[in-house]
Amino acid sequence: MKVLIIEDEKExxxxxxxxxxxxxxxxxxxxxxxEAMKKIGIFNYDCILLDITLPDGNGLKLLEELTNENKQxxxxxISAKNSIDDKIKGLQLGADDYLTKPFHLSELTARIFSLIRRKQFNNANxxxxxxxxxxxxxxxxxxxxxxxxxTKKEFDLLIYFIGNKNRVLSKSTLAEHLSGDFADMLDNHDFVYAHVKNLKKKLSEAGCEPYLKTVYGTGYKWKG
Structure with a gap:
């Protein structure tokens, strides 16, 4: 699962x-x-952590732009601002949740998991x-x-395929999901083929039906 952290506090x-x-x-x-708009324009994320106060703009404005572009x-x-007006406006603009600083990282992780589970897997664990x-x-x-x-990569791939079942996912999309920014620096996406091959092999040997299909010349698709 891939997360974009939009936050100017480096620590x-x-x-x-x-x-x-x-x-x-x-x-x-x-x-x-x-920088955030550039990344969002190129990549897709399972979750975006968004600070309202940024050095060159307002996080709520960025959220509005996300909504206008129909990004899912x-x-x-995540913000130090505890104003009820900020919370209401953020949720009205399309935010899924609001967490006030300071917060425990364990709570943040739980909220990320809950959001992804709700959006991709109908709230199921x-x-x-x-x-x-x-x-x-x-x-x-x-x-x-x-x-x-x-492996961690194989599990992540499996969840990503099932979360996008019946959709054809290209090798470049899978490379981006597994490697993020580094995908653009790679000479090829052979590592995607290796991970998919291993995932297929392990599931098949365990007796799983071949839900994961190769779409030749395009990518892969999980049939569900």
Missing amino acids: LSKSIVEYLSEENYLCEVASTHK DGVII KIKQDELEIDLLAKTVVVNSNPVAL
């Missing part, structure tokens, strides 16, 4: 990145309105598709009651 931003990275989130950071990224406002069962909290995968050992 706070660093702490959030370190904590979320331990929870297997891929984190990117923007410290200004301009989940947004949690467990995803079931016939013989396949995934526990989002425990980060475990079971096929026909037998556990399947996946």
Whole structure:
């Protein structure tokens, strides 16, 4: 799962990145309105953490621009401002949640998880598709009651595919999801093929139906 942290307090931003990275989130950071809009225009995120007060603009204005562009990224406002008017305006403009500084990183992580679960998995902690069962909290995968050992990248790919089931995802989209900004610096996306191949192999060997299909010349699709 990929998170964009729009925050100009460097120490706070660093702490959030370190904590979320331990929870297997891929984190990117923007410290200004301009930098944030550039990233949002190029990439998609599972969650955006948005500070209202930015050195070159207002976070609520950025949120308004997101809504006008019909971006579907989940947004949690994080701000020292505790005004009820700011909360109401932020939620009216399309924010999914609001967290006032200072906050515990464990609570922030719980809210991110809740937002992603609500948006992509209908509020479920467990995803079931016939013989396949995934526990989002425990980060475990079971096929026909037998556990399947996946790497962090493979698990992230599986969740991403299921969250976008019946959609064709290109290799470049998957590379961006797995590597963020670094995807543009790579000579090729062979690492995507390797991760997908390993994921397919492990699921197949466990007795899972071939839901993950290769769309030749385009990418991959999870049938659901």
